[in-house]
Amino acid sequence: MLSFEKEFQEIGHCGGQYTVDVKTAADGRRSYQLGMRHSRPTPASFFAVYFLPQGIPVGMIQLGGIGQAWNPAPVPGSLSIFIASDTQSMFGHQCQRCGGYWRSRSSPVRWQMTCPYCGLRAESHAFLTEGQLKYAKACCELIEQALSSDKDGESVVDMDKVADAVGKDSEKPKFYYAEQSQQNKYTCPVCKELNDILGRYGYCSSCGTYNGVYELESDLKDIRDKIAKGNQYEDCARDAVAAFDSFARQIVKQLAKRIPMTPARQKEWTGKLFHNIKPCADALKTVFDIDAFKSFKQDDISFAVFMFHRRHIYEHNGGEVDEKYIKDSGDTSVRVKQVIRESSQTANRIVGLVSKMAQNISDGFHEIFPAEDMPIKLQQNSRKSKVATGV
Ligand SMILES: [Zn+2]
Numbered sequence: 001m002l003s004f005e006k007e008f009q010e011i012g013h014c015g016g017q018y019t020v021d022v023k024t025a026a027d028g029r030r031s032y033q034l035g036m037r038h039s040r041p042t043p044a045s046f047f048a049v050y051f052l053p054q055g056i057p058v059g060m061i062q063l064g065g066i067g068q069a070w071n072p073a074p075v076p077g078s079l080s081i082f083i084a085s086d087t088q089s090m091f092g093h094q095c096q097r098c099g100g101y102w103r104s105r106s107s108p109v110r111w112q113m114t115c116p117y118c119g120l121r122a123e124s125h126a127f128l129t130e131g132q133l134k135y136a137k138a139c140c141e142l143i144e145q146a147l148s149s150d151k152d153g154e155s156v157v158d159m160d161k162v163a164d165a166v167g168k169d170s171e172k173p174k175f176y177y178a179e180q181s182q183q184n185k186y187t188c189p190v191c192k193e194l195n196d197i198l199g200r201y202g203y204c205s206s207c208g209t210y211n212g213v214y215e216l217e218s219d220l221k222d223i224r225d226k227i228a229k230g231n232q233y234e235d236c237a238r239d240a241v242a243a244f245d246s247f248a249r250q251i252v253k254q255l256a257k258r259i260p261m262t263p264a265r266q267k268e269w270t271g272k273l274f275h276n277i278k279p280c281a282d283a284l285k286t287v288f289d290i291d292a293f294k295s296f297k298q299d300d301i302s303f304a305v306f307m308f309h310r311r312h313i314y315e316h317n318g319g320e321v322d323e324k325y326i327k328d329s330g331d332t333s334v335r336v337k338q339v340i341r342e343s344s345q346t347a348n349r350i351v352g353l354v355s356k357m358a359q360n361i362s363d364g365f366h367e368i369f370p371a372e373d374m375p376i377k378l379q380q381n382s383r384k385s386k387v388a389t390g391v
């Protein structure tokens with residue numbers, strides 16, 4: 001769920017020092033070693049990127065364990081630059097296509113990263129922020145200066161000064177940058193990546209799973225709790241349908257944005273409302289081969305259709321049946337002006353059906369835009385080994 005207390009706060013850089021150590025051998029040959037050290041009490045993590053000396057990122061570095069070689073640079077002469085996290089051990093990212101900004105705990109090296117907002121998938125180094133690029137450029141310049149000077153010894157890009165400058169009005173160091181907390185900080189239920197995104201809905205930037213169905217589940221959980229407490233069942237049924245409507249609208253907006261289609265069709269799907277579920281479900285099946293009613297019994301479909309129409313009378317008519325409801329729903333068990341009431345059983349039933357429909361839509365959506373396999377398998381394996389060792 002959204003928590004509004006800490007959004008859009010500046011989260012400081014974790015600090016540390018990027019070092020270049022130049023040595024001249026007896027035969028006059030000069031060599032250099034790049035390093036990163038961190039001695040502040042705040043959490044810190046790093047990833048490493050190959051840069052062209054001009055400050056252009058060209059590839060991620062797979063930092064192996066001790067004794068393991070790194071993957072070679074895609075371009076000879078590339079420099080290895082360490083990019084550090086903020087003080088919450090999260091990294092900022094920015095999408096080159098939509099401009100969206102977000103934070104996450106990791107920057108994948110063995111699979112591609114996904115923009116939470118537009119779904120663009122590319123290697124992680126394509127999502128560096130302006131601040132990270134500015135810092136990396138400063139590191140590249142430092143290496144060049146250190147090598148072109150005739151003195152040996154260590155040169156430093158001091159990110160501790162950057163960390164110290166957070167929240168202060170004093171002049172900031174040249175390569176100052178900080179990250180910013182967003183609105184929905186959530187752990188992806190599939191791969192366990194921690195994401196922090198603007199708004200509520202988005203793709204997990206590690207595995208690419210869309211979070212819509214999980215956000216809906218959290219709404220449905222609240223509704224189930226209200227039903228259990230005997231709260232207004234009509235409101236609960238209405239809220240379940242409304243929550244599904246928000247979820248489905250987000251999904252079809254993504255379809256309209258990401259699948260090439262005519263402007264007219266794009267407009268139609270972008271503005272689609274899910275108040276009348278049957279024609280919407282039929283259109284989803286016909287146009288995108290997404291079956292909202294997959295493995296539903298006819299009886300459940302009819303019940304869901306009724307309940308979606310009932311939302312209208314709970315929302316606008318104080319629960320009184322009108323002609324429109326009878327005409328649209330085909331519900332012949334009630335008459336005009338009659339007040340409809342729900343029970344805990346009918347309210348729970350629609351919550352269950354909404355949940356199933358959303359799962360079907362989400363599955364169909366990911367058949368079109370599959371998630372990344374590797375982070376999901378890694379997570380499943382780690383869960384299995386935890387079970388096996390009893391951790
Ligand atoms: Zn994007």
Ligand SMILES: [Zn+2]
Nearest residue numbers: 188191204207
């Ligand atoms: Zn994920």
